[in-house]
Amino acid sequence: MGRSMTDEERSYVYWALSDAFVDTEVDYEAIARETEDYDPEEIKRILYQEVAPVCHTNLETVIPVIWSAFNLEGLNADIKNNLKARENSRIKRVKDKLLIRWLEFRYKYIWTEISKNYQR
Numbered sequence: 001m002g003r004s005m006t007d008e009e010r011s012y013v014y015w016a017l018s019d020a021f022v023d024t025e026v027d028y029e030a031i032a033r034e035t036e037d038y039d040p041e042e043i044k045r046i047l048y049q050e051v052a053p054v055c056h057t058n059l060e061t062v063i064p065v066i067w068s069a070f071n072l073e074g075l076n077a078d079i080k081n082n083l084k085a086r087e088n089s090r091i092k093r094v095k096d097k098l099l100i101r102w103l104e105f106r107y108k109y110i111w112t113e114i115s116k117n118y119q120r
Helices: 007-021 028-035 040-059 072-088 090-106 108-116
Strands: none
Touching: 007 028, 007 040, 007 072, 007 108, 028 108, 040 072, 040 090, 040 108, 072 090, 090 108
């Protein structure tokens, strides 16, 4: 079982997971190394419930805006704003619940690749 994380560590976990949504070859082994100190189920939850809702559109555009890496501060702010909006709006919670289910289906391969690179 992994350890809990500070807000600063969570920001770096967001940043590591966001690498799966850039327009370059993804280094899943590096993402696994950067997140393996934490509970894998929590990392999976963060991936689909916090990072993917903010980052997935980068992979769904014809010409992605982000090619090599998301901006750490901007990513953190975008995720916090999205979580706050979800907390404050029942409609947003329902919409995001549906979005998250779709993201788990559409991007299942991301978690599969990350988790198979964890050192057991």
